Amino acid sequence: MTVVPVYLDYAATTPLDARVAARMREVQTTAYFNPASNHAAGRQSAAVVLHAARQLGALLNVEPATLIWTSGATESNNLAILGVAKQRAHRGKHLITMRTEHKAVVDVFRALEKQGFDVTWLPPDREGRVSLATVESALRDDTQLVSIMHINNETGVVQDIEGIGKLCRPRGIIFHVDGAQSVGKVPLDLGSLPIDMMSMTAHKFYGPKGIGALFLADGTPLEPQMFGGGQQRRLRPGTLPVDLIAGFGEAAAAAAQTMDDDLAKLVALKNQLWVGIRDIDGVQLNSPETGGYPGILNVGVADIEGESLLLALEPLCVATGSACNSQSQEPSYVLRALGRTDPEAQSAIRFSLGRQSQQAEIDYAISSYRAAVEKLRALAPGAAV
Numbered sequence: 579m580t581v582v583p584v585y586l587d588y589a590a591t592t593p594l595d596a597r598v599a600a601r602m603r604e605v606q607t608t609a610y611f612n613p614a615s616n617h618a619a620g621r622q623s624a625a626v627v628l629h630a631a632r633q634l635g636a637l638l639n640v641e642p643a644t645l646i647w648t649s650g651a652t653e654s655n656n657l658a659i660l661g662v663a664k665q666r667a668h669r670g671k672h673l674i675t676m677r678t679e680h681k682a683v684v685d686v687f688r689a690l691e692k693q694g695f696d697v698t699w700l701p702p703d704r705e706g707r708v709s710l711a712t713v714e715s716a717l718r719d720d721t722q723l724v725s726i727m728h729i730n731n732e733t734g735v736v737q738d739i740e741g742i743g744k745l746c747r748p749r750g751i752i753f754h755v756d757g758a759q760s761v762g763k764v765p766l767d768l769g770s771l772p773i774d775m776m777s778m779t780a781h782k783f784y785g786p787k788g789i790g791a792l793f794l795a796d797g798t799p800l801e802p803q804m805f806g807g808g809q810q811r812r813l814r815p816g817t818l819p820v821d822l823i824a825g826f827g828e829a830a831a832a833a834a835q836t837m838d839d840d841l842a843k844l845v846a847l848k849n850q851l852w853v854g855i856r857d858i859d860g861v862q863l864n865s866p867e868t869g870g871y872p873g874i875l876n877v878g879v880a881d882i883e884g885e886s887l888l889l890a891l892e893p894l895c896v897a898t899g900s901a902c903n904s905q906s907q908e909p910s911y912v913l914r915a916l917g918r919t920d921p922e923a924q925s926a927i928r929f930s931l932g933r934q935s936q937q938a939e940i941d942y943a944i945s946s947y948r949a950a951v952e953k954l955r956a957l958a959p960g961a962a963v
């Protein structure tokens with residue numbers, strides 16, 4: 579029997595939008611050529627790629643030429659951080675990031691530390707935000723790069739990327755933002771924000787997996803991290819996956835159309851979920867009280883292990899740590915950085931909602947969560963009989 583899951587794990591990945599799937603199928607049959615080929619068919623595929631860059635550029639208010647295609651946000655983060663750190667190493671080796679970044683940023687900086695770079699790891703406050711004063715006090719004459727994510731994948735906290743960019747720009751410090759959880763989900767005007775680089779990925783907003791992009795503002799110094807053919811101004815060589823790129827572009831166009839409705843719906847559903855569980859004894863909110871991204875609600879509950887809760891909640895699909903860390907039983911380093919204790923962090927469940935989420939699914943999630951907490955408490959040693 580196939581179990582029909584109730585999917586509340588949109589921060590891990592999203593289903594393909596029907597418009598995206600249709601566009602990809604069309605391109606797979608009509609424009610599967612190599613966009614670098616110097617013949618009419620190749621030019622047809624190159625036009626498909628350009629159209630997608632225009633769609634994504636329109637969503638973000640940037641020129642198509644500022645977008646470099648990659649395999650996803652992991653690769654974009656690697657390219658951005660390694661590419662600037664190495665290009666600028668002769669000027670200084672001080673780099674700044676946050677303790678609560680995704681592993682695809684944290685581990686890049688850890689690798690750079692091993693190569694002799696000096697990394698400052700900024701702490702968040704209890705809600706997960708980094709203050710501008712904290713960022714400013716970390717800036718030094720030899721600082722070359724600041725990398726701070728926009729929306730946190732575990733808690734939904736939103737950083738003040740405009741404020742941080744304004745601190746970096748006059749000092750000539752390159753500012754990179756991991757926008758994997760924000761592009762296509764919240765309004766972003768990269769044409770006016772003081773941001774030099776932003777990582778993004780299609781599968782977090784109803785596009786295909788395996789395709790991402792790095793926004794690179796004109797004049798940003800970047801050393802390539804891969805070598806091969808001369809594609810994409812040699813910054814990221816390799817034959818372009820035309821169908822994935824076309825899907826990415828279509829996902830961006832769909833996002834531009836439905837973003838306001840999506841956000842309004844998410845606000846209502848997240849509120850419904852929180853109101854439905856907040857009175858449970860020992861429940862702790864790990865997402866910010868106000869101002870967080872409405873698609874993510876992270877909650878802990880006293881005396882219960884998140885992994886047991888996850889099993890008890892099936893067929894509800896939710897997450898403990900981020901999907902990439904979910905194989906590990908370690909408490910989330912993100913929640914630990916927010917000041918949660920090990921048991922508190924270990925009890926956390928991340929509910930993440932999306933375009934297809936329904937009120938009935940939230941009702942189901944509320945009753946499942948309440949029942950699972952009750953059941954696990956009754957099973958615990960020392961429980962009243």
Ligand SMILES: Cc1ncc(COP(=O)(O)O)c(C=O)c1O
Binds near residue numbers: 682
């Ligand atoms: C904040 C953040 N950065 C980077 C990534 C990695 O993205 P991708 O799966 O496209 O490599 C993710 C995905 O989990 C993410 O949430």
